[in-house]
Structure formats: structure tokens, C-alpha cells
Amino acid sequence: MGIRYWLIVHPLDRARDLIAGGYAQVAWGSLEPLDRMGVSDGVVIYCPRRENPEGEPLRAAVQAGRVLSPEPYQSGAAGRSPWRVDVEWLPDAQFGYIRPLRDMLELTRDSKFWGEQLRPGWVELSRRDFEIFEDAVRRPAPDPSGFVLRALQEGGVYGPGRAQDGFDGDRPRLIR
Template sequence: MAIRYWLGVVQRDHVLRGVAGGFAQVNHGARAPLERMHGADGFVFYSPKTAYPDGEPLKEFTAIGRIADDETYQATQGPMMTGPNGDFRPWRRRVEWDHDAVATPIRPMLPSLDFTRDNRDWGYQLRRGLIEISRHDFELIRRQMRPSPEDTRRNRSSARITMAR
């Protein structure tokens, strides 16, 4: 089966929970969109805001990885598993996240991405919560989310300075 590439649209606070838990969840826990994915597919999260519903605007790619296997599973335990009726059981996919990736803004990439180039209304398609993207777009986003060795050294140095204060 050919590898496909996916872009999920989720607020950053939810992305961070998914990265910490090793999973992806889209469209309020819907199963159908996740069933289209297969093991080894590429997956990237785009976060328009920091939090739902009243978070600050963000417009960044916030996580990137690969679908770990072919199983879609339903979460049954853990924080946030109870809806108003105590019955929230979202569907998820296991993801091998790139933990070295850094969030990166979409704006500088707009002219280069297939799904945004020459499309003033590029954000409209993201309302679906999950779209398939080209390999070109996935690789471009992945490269932008990988810090250069110089950036990594600089961030570690500033982290030491911050921690020393």
C-alpha cells in the first residue's frame, strides 16, 4: 500500500496531550477519518489556536510523525474521558511522534505548499479537521520543523541560562 500524508487540525493544547500519549485524535474523536490512515503514513498537526474555544491565534504546525500501525482504537480511560453524560470515548491512532520537531509558523510556507499556493482561501479546507496532503508538503513541513544543529545548541544554551536564574 502506498504511503499517504495527512494534516490534522487541532488546537495546540490537545496536540500536546496527543504527543505525550503517543496518539492522534481528530474531529472530536470521530472514527471515520482515522480509518483512512495506514501504518507508516505521515501525519502532521496544524494548530490555528493555542486552546479551544478562546485560545490565542497560533497558525503553526505543532507536531509531526508517522502512523505506528493499522489499528484504530477507542480510548476508554484517562483524563477528559467523560463527556456531559460520562460517555466520551474518542477514537485514536497510535503515532510515532518526532519529539525533536519544533513548532513552526505556516505563513512563510504559504507560497510553497501545494495545498496553500495560489489559494487565498486555503484555510477553508482545514475546517474538515483532516485533509490529505502531498508528499512534497509533508517533507517541506518536516524539514521546517527540524531545528538545525546551531538552533539546537542555541536553545540548549538559553535553557541552561534560564534554569540557572
């Protein structure tokens, strides 16, 4: 079976626990849809609120990652054993607010009441939607430092007098 993509819904205070613990679980710790997840499946955490039940609205994806566990497992004390899968979350994520993404996502496009499908606490995503969410939460790479920019302008990574393509002479050097 191929790689699948999932969005799970939690308030931010619970999502932080999942991220810190390196796992995913759905509301109430149920087995579904974790029993459908496989290694390398993509998972996005979406937070409609900061806290449950009446917390301040957030409406943002807060993390994305890939499933590591081949099967779900139960964790916790007797009587309260939620089902989980281990997930490798992005090392440093930012909030990906839903409003600027709504017209791009298949999940939300052409649906005024798209939030209704999130009521079970999870939904399967298309690959495209997963990639949009993943890009939204991934922090951009830092800008290169002034030192690096000067080094590239002065001689590139190949040094002064050496052309990038391996030829010397009057040919211009390309700096990529």
C-alpha cells in the same frame, strides 16, 4: 496501498496531549480519516490557535510523525471513546509557522481561503507538503563543537599523516 500523508487540526493545548500520549485523533474523536491511515503514513499536527475557542492565533505546524497502528482503536471510558492511532512523533520539534511556507505548499498556494479546507479537522496532504511541514518542525542539528572542528582541521577523522582516500604521499587530504 502506498503511504499517505495527513494534516490534523487541533488547538495547541489539545495537540500537546496528543504528542505526550503518542497518538493522533481528529476533532471529536471521529473514526474518519483514521480508518484510511496505515502503518508508516505521515501525520502533521497544525494548530490555528493556542486554545479553543477564542485562544490567541498560532497558525503553525507543531509536530510531525509516522503512524504505528495498523488499525484505529477506541480509547477512553464508556460514552466517550475517541478513535486513535499510535504515532511516533519527532523526538524534539519546534513550531513551523505557516506564513513562510504558504507559497511552497500545494495546500495553500494560489488559495486566499485555504483555511476553509481545514474545517473538518483534517485534510490529506501531498508527499511534498508533508516533507515541507516535517522539515519545518524538525529542530536543526546542533553546530559542531569547537573541539570537533579543531580535530577535523588538524587531522580529520583519519588522523595526521593519513589521507582520507587511503593513499599516502603528496596528495592533498579532503576533509568532509
